[in-house]
Amino acid sequence: MNTIAENIAIFLKEYAPFNYLSHDELVEVSNSIGVIMLEKNKTLFKIEDKLHESFYVVASGVIHLSFIADAEETMLNKCYAGDVFGLRPFFAKNNYMMTAKAREDSIVYAIPIKIFKPFVSQNPNVLDFLLESFASNTRNSFDKEKRGNLITDTIYSDQTSGEIQYFQSLSYNKTPLKIASKAVVKDVAQLMTDNLSNSVIVIEENFPIGIVTDTDFRSKIANGRFPLISTVDKIMSSPVVTVSENVSVAEAQLMLLKHSVSHLCVTVDGSDKSDVKGVISEHDLVVAQSNNPGVLVREIKRALTPKELKQVREKLTDLIQSSIAKNIPLAHIYNISGEIISAINKRAIELAILDLGSPPARFAWLSIGSQGRKEQLLLTDQDSILIFEDVAADKYRDVKDYFIKLSKRVTTILEKVGFLYCPNGHMASNMTWCKSLTDWVKQYNNWMKTPGEITDEMSSIFFDYEIVFGENKIEDALTEVIFNNVKNNNLFFDYLGNDTLRKNPPLNFFKKFNLEEEGENKGKFDIKTKAIMPLIDGARLLILSMQIKGVNNTYLRFKQLAMADPKYSEIYLSCAEAFQVLSKYRTLEGLKNDSTGQFINIDELTKIDREKIKAALVPMKELEELIKDRFQLTQFS
Known part of the structure; x- marks a missing residue:
């Protein structure tokens, strides 16, 4: 038994993402690991260096990561024992974009990417961790209390942290070049050059049967293996790896690693038996990872x-x-x-x-x-x-x-x-x-x-x-004042309750939407004032009356009320769901028209969407009755 490999495996098991692997798998990896001794101020790699074939884990000491900003070298992060860095070769092909230098005498483990890749493609937890690490460059070691957490961890609950890669937008080429299998290589090369494209999809009846990339030209044409007058079916990679249109960053990255390819073909249903809709490249994934929420927070801080x-x-x-x-x-x-x-x-x-x-x-x-x-x-x-x-x-x-x-x-x-x-x-x-x-x-x-x-x-x-x-x-101190004042304060709740119920009803007697009658939004439905605000106001009124502190979000307020007041839990949970549905429609409207989403053109909605909104308005009547009954509203009526 290799005791060095055994000791390295035991060390790695203490840290993510290696804790997701079995002991035997870690020993297998450890047998291929290189041990690098770095003296103080020695550089492991620097900006614009060609990528190494390994990524790194700090065994002991401290490694500083830095980058160039405004012609000055700026410290990006510090890596301590167990921290992973140098992940660029996993996810990108361009040179290093930062410098890694030993702050003190350090020992670093070099893990060959070729050896580790199979464990990544087999284990989504390992992939998620590496994607997060790469997107946020490294761990957030400035905050010593939270050292060992990723930057992104600080803005995620346990419930959402595993879904990070599913929050990220993935823009890709939705107008890919398509050619027939008998097209001549020389013509295809010219087509790609004219369109500044590094890939072309080979199709039959609009179904993808292969892909040709810059790499194919370098490895099969430039070295003389095939002449320029060959047809592309001779040099294409086939079958092409296909994914569906709503693929997430994590899923796309997993497919690239699993199949050792640099491009994915997007089709209508994700199979090679449906129409081609686009091409995803490795570069697209690197760009997508820059929209990682943790990265956005770091950009804000800078x-x-x-x-x-x-x-x-x-x-x-x-x-x-x-x-x-x-x-x-x-x-x-x-x-x-x-x-x-x-x-x-x-x-x-x-x-x-x-x-x-x-x-x-x-x-x-x-x-x-x-x-x-x-x-x-x-x-x-x-x-x-x-x-x-x-x-x-x-x-x-x-x-x-x-x-x-x-x-x-x-x-x-x-x-x-x-x-x-x-x-x-x-x-x-x-x-x-x-x-x-x-x-x-x-x-x-x-x-x-x-x-x-x-x-x-x-x-x-x-x-x-x-x-x-x-x-x-x-x-x-402010919270204390508010909650001291709510005790037995019937006058305040009378005022707040009437304010909550003062809004015009969202539907008229005939169950039709109450639309704006004049002004620039005439004929539109005010989803904010007539539908969403009564729920916001009702949740606030009830949460204050029950003296529940520290819950500000409307959805969470209703959830909390359902626990604190189980007799009416069904109403509260229906209101929580209604708030989500109505808010989603308002957000979609706002995103579509670059507006606040307050006024919705009901005629532009499908019948199903109109019915969903109407269904979300039903719990409001029950909430209104509950408020009237509980607060016996009088003075401000």
């Missing part, structure tokens, strides 16, 4: 301008669109989108602070409304408040002036990113919504003890908030 943040927001829109197309549960999409939008807001605040200088007091920036509920998928307006800690009276004016300036810079940055200014002025840049903790306590006390008074009229969105930046203790 962004120095609103333009860079806007580019990430545009990638997020692509990610949302492809996720919906793949039927990813909307709750998961909300979670991912919410974290990325929150990261954009946080970076906008950081850039404003870099510009203005350090804050004169501690503070908390809270997103309110849809963003506070993590329900912002479309480019809707921005809603925020700023709370700064109490300061001495003689400093108050200067401190508030700083935070107003800060807020104006932040909201300007976010407007450039694409988040519109709130038409109602519910933004931290409005001096009414930027004030000290004591002033905010007075504000909420007034709203909740004397609701309905005109001064600083209350909007219910102020009860949906999430901290984006600053002191958690300040947010906690």
